[in-house]
Amino acid sequence: MSLSPVSLERQLKLYKGLVEVSALINAITESSELLPAILEVARRVMEVEAASLFLVNGDGELELTYASGGIMAGTSAPEARIVVPRGRGIAGWVLEHGEALLVPDAYADPRFFKDTDRQTGFRTRSILCAPMQRKGKEIGVLQVLNPIGREAFDEDDLAAFRAYGDLAATAIDKLRTIERQQEQQRVAQEFAFAREIQASFLPQSLPSLSHVHFAATYRPALNVGGDFYDVIESGPDEIYFVVGDVSGKGMPAALLMAQALSILRLIVKPGISPVAAMARWNAMISGHTIRGMFITAMLGRLVLSTREVELCSAGHCHPFTTAQSGVKEIKIPGSPPLGLLPELPSRSHTLTLAQNEWLVLYTDGLVESFNREDVPLDGVGVQRLLSREFASATDVVDGLNRGEINHRQGAEPHDDLTILVFGFQ
Structure with missing residues (x-):
């Protein structure tokens, strides 16, 4: 079945975004610059209201690290700390199962963690969530919320967003490797x-x-x-x-x-x-x-x-x-x-x-x-x-x-x- 011109144009835009993210990974070596940049590209290319990145913290829970768009735009400060307990919510489910997930209607899905919306005042309609894993190790999850001009995400969005999750995991793993090397150099000095x-x-x-x-x-x-x-x-x-x-x-x-x-x-x-x-x-x-x-x-x-x-x-x-x-x-x-x-x-x-x-x-x-x-x-x-x-x-x-x-x-x-x-x- 052939794709419509609109669908083809949207897929082309999605995969051009992946190329842009790949270039960012190779060009930026500071987490304070790279992770927000990845989120901004994802939000712009996926045409969504908000994007967020959760990392696994020392307690094994997901903690919001960066957010782009929506009421939590630019979030990274401790006072805006949002933690999703392991196994709870869409993000917790994705982390636990290691599978990307498309949720057309957030409030109709029993897995949706409504407390986050209550904390932020943001209204979630539809969710794309992808796990970030590297070499068998859990890193976190990447998610986008509410497609602009549409009620819900579709399967084409999900396929592209899986790749975004893989690229984000690669970026974080690269940054952590660089940070370890820098720390080793600092200690040696x-x-x-x-x-x-x-x-x-x-x-x-x-x-x-x-x-x-x-x-x-x-x-x-x-x-x-x-x-x-x-x-x-x-x-x-x-x-x-x-x-x-x-x-x-x-x-x-x-x-x-x-x-x-x-x-x-x-x-x-x-x-x-x-x-x-x-x-x-x-x-x-x-x-x-x-x-x-x-x-x-x-x-x-x-x-x-x-x-x-x-x-x-x-x-x-x-x-x-x-x-x-x-x-x-x-x-x-x-x-x-x-x-x-x-x-x-x-x-x-x-x-x-x-x-x-x-x-x-x-x-x-x-x-x-x-x-x-x-x-x-x-x-x-x-x-x-x-x-x-x-x-x-x-x-x-x-x-x-x-x-x-x-x-x-x-x-x-x-x-x-x-x-x-x-x-x-």
């Missing part, structure tokens, strides 16, 4: 910036003395954390050192790490004890940290002439010493991490390093290094790695690094790792 902050605050070189050897390593995990270390020469006979770990990841941890190191460098003066420096450090940090964040740290002072080391801990890992005589874990009387309490009760521990004895400080990325079976290296594993003779501080750091990598067996590191070693030769 944030991590890169955070790592640059960390690297700029870590020491660029360690003290170079004939009888004292320092070595350190810092390895960030896949996600940026807040590990740090520093070695500060405060005079010809006195060196301060610190290893610490900021809780959390990303930019907040990197910024707190930078702030903490800057404050500590202002505090450290010749003759100040680690306990006094730690207390002052905590007082200056407390009240300025983001809620829930804190810092663990091991702060110490080395007196070169006596080889005496004074250590003070704020909730940090116990250090080790390693020498020909064996490996020892140094139990430091602990106190809470920095930033949790306004006053920090702490005590110090003093030891004297023998010739060729190495003091090993580290963050929990070492003992909490997990292999593919989720087994940690733990303190026993670290002692085992240290149970051999080392020629230098660099040798100690390299040995711990290799041992930690071997323990992971190819598993990705889940935390930053920092090691600081020094001793007399």
Whole structure:
């Protein structure tokens, strides 16, 4: 049966509209521009009073996202929020069944959700509604209301509108892919910036003395954390050192790490004890940290002439010493991490390093290094790695690094790792 000139002209107009929508999808990459544009084309080409787009929200219900024409023209604001419960109304039926639907008389169809008209004051006569699905996933529904100059839609309208629904789903899927990629790029840039902050605050070189050897390593995990270390020469006979770990990841941890190191460098003066420096450090940090964040740290002072080391801990890992005589874990009387309490009760521990004895400080990325079976290296594993003779501080750091990598067996590191070693030769 041949089509009448009027019907042929209308179908040609419908499919020219589809070409126009396809061009929009390829040209526009912002949802705030593309989705309203698709609706406007659908309303103009289908010659209808109103068009609307509902997306599936986090509760699995349909929520009006954009509307064109009618009393809800330009709707996208929260105050105009319209939600259609799943399975209710024409839109809910279309979503649930995944089928496009032609409703010649809305009020004669028991599936019609009259509450929307009551909310908006708009009078719905006839409806075309098409599901938006992509790769088996529900996205939402697209619908047009009330053909202009006609009482109801017909089957020709329905065939074209199915294609509109498919194109709209393609557009939304494309936009979400772009947004995910942009978010991934933003996160990657944030991590890169955070790592640059960390690297700029870590020491660029360690003290170079004939009888004292320092070595350190810092390895960030896949996600940026807040590990740090520093070695500060405060005079010809006195060196301060610190290893610490900021809780959390990303930019907040990197910024707190930078702030903490800057404050500590202002505090450290010749003759100040680690306990006094730690207390002052905590007082200056407390009240300025983001809620829930804190810092663990091991702060110490080395007196070169006596080889005496004074250590003070704020909730940090116990250090080790390693020498020909064996490996020892140094139990430091602990106190809470920095930033949790306004006053920090702490005590110090003093030891004297023998010739060729190495003091090993580290963050929990070492003992909490997990292999593919989720087994940690733990303190026993670290002692085992240290149970051999080392020629230098660099040798100690390299040995711990290799041992930690071997323990992971190819598993990705889940935390930053920092090691600081020094001793007399």
